[in-house]
Amino acid sequence: MNNYYSQQNHGPFELIGIGDLQLEEGGTLPDCRLAVSLHGQLNAAKDNAILVPTWYSGTSKIMEQVYIGTGRALDPDKYFIICVNQIGGGLSTSPSNSNGPDFPQIRIGDDVRAQYRLLTEHFGLTSLALVVGGSMGAQQTYEWAVRYPEFVKRAAPMAGTARNTEHDFLFTETLIDAITTDPGFHKGLYHSPEQVAAGLRRHAQLWTVMGWSTEFFRTRRHQALGFASMAEFVDTFMTGYFASMDPNNLLCMAWKWQRGDVSRHTAGDLPAALGRIKAKTYVMPISHDMFFPVSDCQTEQLLISGSEFRPLQSVDGHLGLFGTDAQMVAQFDANIRELLATPVV
Amino acid sequence: MNNYYSQQNHGPFELIGIGDLQLEEGGTLPDCRLAVSLHGQLNAAKDNAILVPTWYSGTSKIMEQVYIGTGRALDPDKYFIICVNQIGGGLSTSPSNSNGPDFPQIRIGDDVRAQYRLLTEHFGLTSLALVVGGSMGAQQTYEWAVRYPEFVKRAAPMAGTARNTEHDFLFTETLIDAITTDPGFHKGLYHSPEQVAAGLRRHAQLWTVMGWSTEFFRTRRHQALGFASMAEFVDTFMTGYFASMDPNNLLCMAWKWQRGDVSRHTAGDLPAALGRIKAKTYVMPISHDMFFPVSDCQTEQLLISGSEFRPLQSVDGHLGLFGTDAQMVAQFDANIRELLATPVV
Incomplete structure (x- = not known):
């Protein structure tokens, strides 16, 4: 659990x-x-x-x-x-x-x-x-x-x-790949999300690129939300948000979302x-x-x-x-x- | 060579x-x-x-x-x-x-x-x-x-x-990660791009998501260019475009681009x-x-x-x-x- x-x-x-x-x-x-x-x-x-x-x-x-x-x-x-x-x-x-x-x-x-x-x-x-x-x-x-x-x-x-849309389907595919290509994923047989930390971090990076907007970063909204840089925003907020989630849960939802x-x-x-x-x-x-x-x-x-x-x-x-x-x-x-x-x- | x-x-x-x-x-x-x-x-x-x-x-x-x-x-x-x-x-x-x-x-x-x-x-x-x-x-x-x-x-x-921009830097980081996380990359010591084919394909997927536009796919431009579906567009055109390129070359350019x-x-x-x-x-x-x-x-x-x-x-x-x-x-x-x-x- x-x-x-x-x-x-x-x-x-x-x-x-x-x-x-x-x-x-x-x-x-x-x-x-x-x-x-x-x-x-x-x-x-x-x-x-x-x-x-x-x-x-x-x-x-x-x-x-x-x-x-x-x-x-x-x-x-x-x-x-x-x-x-x-x-x-x-x-x-x-x-x-x-x-x-x-x-x-x-x-x-x-x-x-x-x-x-x-x-x-x-x-x-x-x-x-x-x-x-x-x-x-x-x-x-x-x-x-x-x-x-x-x-x-x-x-x-x-x-x-x-x-x-086909575009959105492919974006979601990149999220799925970020997780499943982590060697720690072990075809879903990991023991904890920590084993898939690298994949979950890449997944968080992709969410950062597509989840907000270029205008969000240009107008320094990430700084307004309390993060000095993009790197800190990714490492702290975005990676932290997903880090404890179960990879198989995310994959279940992603498959559903795509379709x-x-x-x-x-x-x-x-x-x-x-x-x-x-x-x-x-x-x-x-x-x-x-x-x-x-x-x-x-x-x-x-x-x-x-x-x-x-x-x-x-x-x-x-x-x-x-x-x-x-x-x-x-x-x-x-x-x-x-x-x-x-x-x- | x-x-x-x-x-x-x-x-x-x-x-x-x-x-x-x-x-x-x-x-x-x-x-x-x-x-x-x-x-x-x-x-x-x-x-x-x-x-x-x-x-x-x-x-x-x-x-x-x-x-x-x-x-x-x-x-x-x-x-x-x-x-x-x-x-x-x-x-x-x-x-x-x-x-x-x-x-x-x-x-x-x-x-x-x-x-x-x-x-x-x-x-x-x-x-x-x-x-x-x-x-x-x-x-x-x-x-x-x-x-x-x-x-x-x-x-x-x-x-x-x-x-x-910071946003663009992170997008490029996802391109870099797509290549370097492929086990075939071997820290750049692969023998040919074919060994890094999976990473290059993920790199092509990311380019597909960000390189064109949602409007491009909504208006079926990929079909106008001769590809029946997004999957075919990725597999044939985008993956084919990058497949023969040298991963270390791409990484050299990506690092430069980011900065x-x-x-x-x-x-x-x-x-x-x-x-x-x-x-x-x-x-x-x-x-x-x-x-x-x-x-x-x-x-x-x-x-x-x-x-x-x-x-x-x-x-x-x-x-x-x-x-x-x-x-x-x-x-x-x-x-x-x-x-x-x-x-x-």
């Missing part, structure tokens, strides 16, 4: 079993458990539930810290907010708490079906007022809106796409898939995102009936998701507040 | 010895030879010489093929065009034709001093009508304009900076260094360049007296330098024609 994924670091969360989960790639994930953090109360009408899925490497904890709070758009005084950790992320059923390198391949659709079972069977929900998530959370948001169009009343995919694609429902026809969406949808890329760029996100937004294009401005790029730019977080709140105030059928 | 760097592949070029070269990092490069390709004739006034330095992995051959020709801006019927291959690039003195991993560290300033000796002592020049180069060729162009301000009458740095910095002349004061430039300068970033982005280039342009900002529009990004976008090549020609027509003192 990896102590990084503890209640102390990421809790409180509860583990809720949803039974065996049939997987899209074949086979079954037995006794699938989802790590869930709850905020607020379900109302009598059961129409105030919000689902918040998680991104690559992130857990429910950062969603709470950055996006949820009294007086915020995601306000637990008004809404019943359910943060569900993705399968493979370390808190829910994952390589690190089950069979390591023998863990099966998981699809975004597997997560969403597991979450649907959780919401309907465990919580008795019949609709979601909103699904909102960033990056792989956006992939799950799109999957929800396409797979369960009647269930999802509003959707806000942030910094992510409905169908992953996010709602057009699997429509034989590859993306307009047809996005045409299914009934949720009122705000598409929110981040202006300086280098791998889920504004142009790719807008291309999809134009295919979603009644949707609105609401880019968030921040030189922090993709990792502005971390909440490093207060002004971007404020834009998120303004958009989500407006979206939640929009009447839906 | 590596047969890739042959006259057949890259010639005709001539090797011109400039003697021993003192290096900025200390020590000497004995019997330094520069591989030079010449186009056109020097006029009687000796005022029609144009210097074209080379970029990372490129040789004089691609400069000829893409940028030089009768009726073009770089017209051998009007100008005496001297393409000089950078030290470490494989044609001039390089690891692959001398002492491999024991080759000394080379700076952009070493190249420019070697070129200065070539131009003054071998060709008897007293000025250059123009220095124009892309990427590391832009680094050399800036170095020329700052180091020899009286000598350089016009300068056109394309898709490169005068002082490398390009004209402010070494002025104790780190970039405005003071760029303030030295007397050349009429057109700064030409490429609109979709992901690691020498427009914003970084414009920041420098604003520090150059009398300079003009002339971005080239192309979704091909940095590797538009390869000449893949005819419309961008036409923009290059229009700018260089105008620059060459501008009177200088």
